[in-house]
Amino acid sequence: xxxxxxxxxxxxxTIDGETIIIDLATGTYFSLQGAxxxxxxxxxxxxxxxxxVRRLSQAxxxxxxxxxxxxxxxxxxxxxEQLIATGSNGNGAGVMPAPxxxxxxxxxxxxxxxxxxxxxxxxxxxxxxxxxxxxSRGWPHAAPAETA
Amino acid sequence: xxxxxxxxxxxxxxxGSAHGVEGLFGVAVARAGIVERCYxxxxxxxxxxxxxxxxxxxxxxSFAHLEVPGADEEGLGIDVWDSSSTGxxxxxxxxxxxxxxxxxxxxxxxxxxxxxISRWQTLSVLDTRIGRAWFWAPDPAELLSWxxxxxxxxxxxxxxxxxxxxxxxxxxxxxxEGGVLxxxxxxxxxxxxxxxCLAAGLKYAGDDFVGIQSRPSPWVHSLYSSGKLESHxxxxxxxxxxxxxxxxxxxxxxxxxxAGRRWPDRTTAGFPLRAVLVPRIAGGRETRxxxxxxxxxxxxxxxxxxxxxxxxxxxxxxxxxALVRQVPCFSLELGSELERIxxxxxxxxxxx
Numbered sequence: 001x002x003x004x005x006x007x008x009x010x011x012x013x014t015i016d017g018e019t020i021i022i023d024l025a026t027g028t029y030f031s032l033q034g035a036x037x038x039x040x041x042x043x044x045x046x047x048x049x050x051x052x053v054r055r056l057s058q059a060x061x062x063x064x065x066x067x068x069x070x071x072x073x074x075x076x077x078x079x080x081e082q083l084i085a086t087g088s089n090g091n092g093a094g095v096m097p098a099p100x101x102x103x104x105x106x107x108x109x110x111x112x113x114x115x116x117x118x119x120x121x122x123x124x125x126x127x128x129x130x131x132x133x134x135x136s137r138g139w140p141h142a143a144p145a146e147t148a
Numbered sequence: 149x150x151x152x153x154x155x156x157x158x159x160x161x162x163x164g165s166a167h168g169v170e171g172l173f174g175v176a177v178a179r180a181g182i183v184e185r186c187y188x189x190x191x192x193x194x195x196x197x198x199x200x201x202x203x204x205x206x207x208x209x210s211f212a213h214l215e216v217p218g219a220d221e222e223g224l225g226i227d228v229w230d231s232s233s234t235g236x237x238x239x240x241x242x243x244x245x246x247x248x249x250x251x252x253x254x255x256x257x258x259x260x261x262x263x264x265i266s267r268w269q270t271l272s273v274l275d276t277r278i279g280r281a282w283f284w285a286p287d288p289a290e291l292l293s294w295x296x297x298x299x300x301x302x303x304x305x306x307x308x309x310x311x312x313x314x315x316x317x318x319x320x321x322x323x324x325e326g327g328v329l330x331x332x333x334x335x336x337x338x339x340x341x342x343x344x345c346l347a348a349g350l351k352y353a354g355d356d357f358v359g360i361q362s363r364p365s366p367w368v369h370s371l372y373s374s375g376k377l378e379s380h381x382x383x384x385x386x387x388x389x390x391x392x393x394x395x396x397x398x399x400x401x402x403x404x405x406x407a408g409r410r411w412p413d414r415t416t417a418g419f420p421l422r423a424v425l426v427p428r429i430a431g432g433r434e435t436r437x438x439x440x441x442x443x444x445x446x447x448x449x450x451x452x453x454x455x456x457x458x459x460x461x462x463x464x465x466x467x468x469x470a471l472v473r474q475v476p477c478f479s480l481e482l483g484s485e486l487e488r489i490x491x492x493x494x495x496x497x498x499x500x
């Protein structure tokens with residue numbers, strides 16, 4: 001039962017089924033769509049990989065194995081982008097109570113493949129910004145020995 | 149001025165305030181005299197004291213539309229001076245170097261209610277405990293237009309943030325009863341949109357940085373009445389050219405107009421926010437408004453806001469999300485006939 005932790009350097013907001021994640025360390029930001037916001041939300045709440053699959057199974061209709069495969073692939077993508085890492089999420093064995101069988105009777109929608117779009121234009125802005133071409137030899141310059 | 153600045157460089161281990169800068173400002177005032185101006189920014193009184201006229205001449209135009217004769221209460225006092233015109237040494241560098249973004253030396257200090265940032269050869273300090281701030285530059289003539297057209301950004305970012313107003317990267321235009329926030333990265337058509345509205349006589353609240361608040365209802369606060377014209381704007385906005393205050397400028401500088409001085413009736417201190425627009429340069433002649441997702445608008449607004457203002461306000465993303473949840477969001481598909489842009493925006497506002 002694999003546990004994950006989300007990168008503490010990222011902040012996120014979900015609006016109308018779409019999640020925006022901003023990596024404060026790198027300037028990269030991401031848009032999550034389809035089933036991706038549900039996966040991210042479950043991870044942010046401390047859910048294990050198994051728990052994520054369980055949650056999605058309660059929300060989506062899919063062919064056997066389809067949800068497991070989608071979750072597995074998406075978790076790899078999140079790891080590759082360093083948005084999550086394997087590790088203890090502080091919830092003991094990582095067993096978060098799944099939303100109680102309360103979805104019995106609730107309408108499930110067809111699985112929308114999780115989608116992660118990556119944007120790096122903040123780096124472009126930095127490079128294009130004219131202030132960055134300012135001669136940096138002037139003030140302020142701390143002597144190296146005095147710099148903490 | 150570079151030589152004078154370099155002599156004073158060095159890190160102050162325990163800035164303990166503003167202490168050093170307060171003394172230096174006093175010396176500058178003793179040599180150059182003092183000029184005071186009062187403004188209402190974000191609905192609060194701000195008294196600026198300038199050591200001599202040089203820095204007032206350089207940055208005052210941006211705040212002209214917010215100036216008031218006097219203030220009974222003072223929410224914030226800002227002391228502004230430069231070394232060149234006052235013959236005073238540069239202040240010490242405060243804080244520690246940030247492992248940052250390759251934009252040149254940046255030092256940041258924060259402790260016990262005092263914040264300071266040394267960046268782009270200027271120093272900004274805010275002491276929130278006493279509502280006092282200081283801004284220093286080596287030489288007003290050496291400031292880039294990009295910086296002096298939207299001055300005191302860090303100080304206003306910190307101070308307004310403490311009062312529930314978030315400074316965001318975006319422009320705002322509209323009508324007295326309500327306006328739109330125009331967001332997007334450079335090159336998306338943000339300035340073209342706001343300048344076309346200024347030229348058409350709509351209310352102008354800014355083209356690059358404005359204040360927003362989501363409670364009790366969405367609101368835009370104007371911070372600067374300056375407008376920045378790219379080289380390609382010169383041909384398209386000929387009626388704005390006589391108002392350019394820096395006709396002779398360096399290759400990195402932009403042409404600046406002060407709407408607050410030239411067209412005071414077209415500026416505003418703020419208005420209720422009715423919609424968020426994300427411009428996009430499209431083909432065709434007409435300008436169209438197409439409904440857009442709030443998340444898309446947030447993606448256009450949040451990253452450039454968060455990465456341009458240090459440190460990001462703790463609740464910045466949630467505050468911007470709260471805003472786009474409350475008002476409709478549109479993609480503004482910009483056509484080639486610029487006079488159609490303000491028409492489309494005014495039509496939207498009259499329908500909302």
